[in-house]
Amino acid sequence: MKKFTAVQDVANLEDLVNEALHLKQNPYEYKHLGENKTLGLLFLNPSLRTRMSTQIAAVNLGMNVMVMNMDKEGWALETQDGAVMNGSTVEHIKEAAAVMGRYCDIIGIRSFPKLQNREEDYSEDLLRKFIAYCKVPVVSLESATRHPLQSFADLLTITENTPAGKRPKVVLTWAPHVKALPQCVANSFAEWMGKAEVDFVITHPEGYELADEFTGNARITTNQQEALHDADFIYVKNWSSYTDYGKVLTEGEGWMLTNEKLQSTNNGKVMHCLPVRRNVELSDEVLDGPNSLVLEQANNRTYAAQAVLKRLLENLR
C-alpha cells in the first residue's frame, strides 16, 4: 500500500480486515517495525478519536509521532498554482507538504470541506496536492469527501458482530442535526459497504441524495421504515445536501433513531462514528441500550489505523 485515502487503495480488503483483527489481539507484535520512523499528523480541523487512535496505533508499532495543529489562525496554506501570495496565506502547499515529507516517513492529514463550492470540495484539491508534493505515503484522517479510517473501523465492527457465513443487511440512515455537516462519513461508508459482503441500503429524506460515485449499486429509499425492516446493522449519520450543496433542507422531524424504530429490525445493532448529538440524531435509550456498538467502533479505530500503518511501513523503501 502506497497511500490510504479510499477503499480503492486497498488491494485485498479481506486480508486487511484480517490483519486488523489480528493486531487487535496482538497489538505489540510489530513493535520493531516502526523503529526510527516518524508519523506526522497534520490537523487542519479538530479531532479527538482520530488523533488519539492513530497515535496509539503508531506507538503500538514503535513509531515516533509528531502532531501539528494548523486548525487555528496563523498558518493558512495556499493551494492555487501560480498564486501571487500577497494576501493572507502564509505558505504554499508545495513547500509545506514537501518540507513535512522530508521530516516524516508517513503523514496523516485531516482537512474538512468548506461546503461552499461542490466542485472545489469534490476535487479533493488539497489532499491530492499534498500527496503529490510531500512524496511520502499519506493517510487520510478525513478529507473533503471521505473518512476511510472510520469506514475501515466500521467494517471491522460489522465483521466482528456477524456470524461466519452470514450476509448481513446494513442500513445507512440519515439523521437530523443542528449544523450543516460534510457528506464524508456517509460517502465513505457507502463506498466500503459496496466492497463488502453485505446487503446495503441507504435511506434519507428527499434532497439528501449522495453522489452516485459513492453509492454505486446500493438500494436507496426515502422510506426509513421500509429500509429498517429486518436490518442487522443501522448506521446513523447526518449529512448536508449534496445536490443543493452544503444546505440543510429540513429539520428532519421523525428521522431520529429510537428504540421504537428498532422493533422492526433483526435485533439490529446501532452504529455511529461519533461525536453524536444525543436526542437529536439518536435517542438516549438507543445509545445507552444493549444494541449500541458506538464505543466498539471507536475502539476499532486504533486497529484500523494500525493495520494501515503496518502496510505502509512494510512498503517503505
Place this chain on the structure above:
Amino acid sequence: MKKFTAVQDVANLEDLVNEALHLKQNPYEYKHLGENKTLGLLFLNPSLRTRMSTQIAAVNLGMNVMVMNMDKEGWALETQDGAVMNGSTVEHIKEAAAVMGRYCDIIGIRSFPKLQNREEDYSEDLLRKFIAYCKVPVVSLESATRHPLQSFADLLTITENTPAGKRPKVVLTWAPHVKALPQCVANSFAEWMGKAEVDFVITHPEGYELADEFTGNARITTNQQEALHDADFIYVKNWSSYTDYGKVLTEGEGWMLTNEKLQSTNNGKVMHCLPVRRNVELSDEVLDGPNSLVLEQANNRTYAAQAVLKRLLENLR
C-alpha cells in the same frame, strides 16, 4: 489505588510520601512498569507545571503520553443527563469519556470551576461523570474544588524541610490577587494538612471562610499577624469567596506577604503553588530570598505524580 482525586483516595499517606521521596532519588527504577501503557492528559483549562511534571513522571515510568487540549473553542462537552443536544455542546461526556477510556490506560483531567454556581461546582459533576464513564483510573489534574497533585507535592516539600520527629507549624494565609480564583488549592491543602503530622492554621480576611468539609479541625483566624507567629511554613494563596460565591470582597490591603511579616515566624519557609503575582501576593524580596521553597514545590510535582501513577499502574488488571 483506583483513582487519585483527593487525599481520601490514599490508603496510607506516609507510605505514599516515602514512595515519592524514593522515586525522587531513583526516578528510572520503574522504567518498565509503564511499558505499553498510555496516559491521556485532558486539559479543559491551561496548564504549565501540571502538564510538564505529569508528562515527565509518566515518561520516567516508561509510559506513552497523549495530550489533548480542549481548552479552546470547538469541543464543548455536554454533562446534563437527557439533554437534547441541539445547542453548542458537540459531544456528551458519556461518549467522550468512554472513548478515551478505550484508548488510554490511565487518564488525567483538568477542569476548573466556573465560579458562578457553588452547588454546581462543589458537586464535581464533570469529574464524577468522567470517572464513571471512562472506566479507567483517573488522576485529577485540578478539579472544581481540589488540586491533589499540588497538595501532595506540598506535603513532600514540607516533609523534606522538617527535621525528623518535629511537628511543624504550617500556616495557610490568604493573599491579594487581581482576579477571582477558585478555592481548589486552599481546599486541597487544608484537606492534606488535616491528615499530616502538622499544626495547621488558616488565616484570611472576613468573608473568605473555606467550606468546613475541607478545613476540618484547623485553627482559623482573621488575624494574620497572630497566625504567622512562630510558623515553620507559610503557604500563600489567593482564593475568591466561598460564602459569597466566586466574589472578590476586598483588595486585601496589608495581606501581601513581606520580609517584615516573616520576622515573627520561626525562620518560616514560604510556599506558593505558582503562578504567583509578584508584589501582589508576595513581595519580590520574599520570592527571591532564602526562605522561598516555591521552586522546590514545583520540582516535587514530578515525584508526586510519579508515585501516584506508579500505584495506579500496579493496580491495573
Place this chain on the structure above:
Amino acid sequence: MKKFTAVQDVANLEDLVNEALHLKQNPYEYKHLGENKTLGLLFLNPSLRTRMSTQIAAVNLGMNVMVMNMDKEGWALETQDGAVMNGSTVEHIKEAAAVMGRYCDIIGIRSFPKLQNREEDYSEDLLRKFIAYCKVPVVSLESATRHPLQSFADLLTITENTPAGKRPKVVLTWAPHVKALPQCVANSFAEWMGKAEVDFVITHPEGYELADEFTGNARITTNQQEALHDADFIYVKNWSSYTDYGKVLTEGEGWMLTNEKLQSTNNGKVMHCLPVRRNVELSDEVLDGPNSLVLEQANNRTYAAQAVLKRLLENLR
C-alpha cells in the same frame, strides 16, 4: 557548548559543520546519548519547520520531547524586574523559566520581536533572562534578533553544494513582502557568513541597512544586479527596516528574484528559509526550478539541531 543562541556560542565552526554532516549520514548513531533526558520546546510564536526538525533531532538522539505552546492568550510572561503584577501578565519569567529548568534538561525557546521598540528587541531581554533563570542549556529557536539554527542549516547547505577548496560568492538579497518581518534571519545569516569561508555580499534598497554588529565586514550595495553578478548562492529574504525600526519603506518593485536575474550569476543556487510568499519574494519558476535549494535547507534543519543537541547533551553534568 553551554548554550546555542548565536554563532559566538560555537567554539569551532568547522568541527560543528562536520559533526552535523556526519549525523546526516548516521542519524541514529547516538541514540543512547539522550536517554532519560528531556528537551522542552517553548513556543511563544508559531512554528512548523523549527518545531518538527528539532523534535526529530531530539528523538534521533533518544531524548524525550515536551512541546509547550504559549503563543495563544492565557500565559503572558512578565519580564520587568520589580513589576507589580496587577495587570495582564500571569507569571514572571523568573518563575516560569526556573520551573521549566527543573523539569527539562535542555530548553528550546522561540520568541519573536514586537518590532515596536528597537532597543527593547535588540536587548534580547526575554532570551537573556530565560537563560539566566532556567539554569539549563538553552537553544534559541529564533529570538528577537537571530535565528541561529536556521543559519547553521544554511551553512550546511552551502557546504554540501560547494566543491572542496572553492570559496563561493554568497549574496543575501532583500525581497519584497506584504508584512513587516523581523531582521533575525538576515542578521543571523550575515553573522554566520562572516565566520565562514565565503565571499559575502548583502544587497537591499536604501533604508534597509542591517545593524553593523551583524554585517561586520560584508560588502553591502543597493545595486542588486551588481551584487548578483557571478554569485554561487543567492539567499532571498525580506526584512523590515532597522533604521526606521520595524517599518516597511517600499513595496520593493523590481526586487523579486526571477530566472532572468539568475542569468548573470554563476549558475547560482537559490536559498530561502521558508515560509516563502511565492511570486512576491521569489517567482514560481525559480522555486520550482533546478537551482532551488530551499527544501534541502529545510531538511538540514534536522541535522543542525541534532549536532547542537548532541554537543549540549555531552556537556551536561
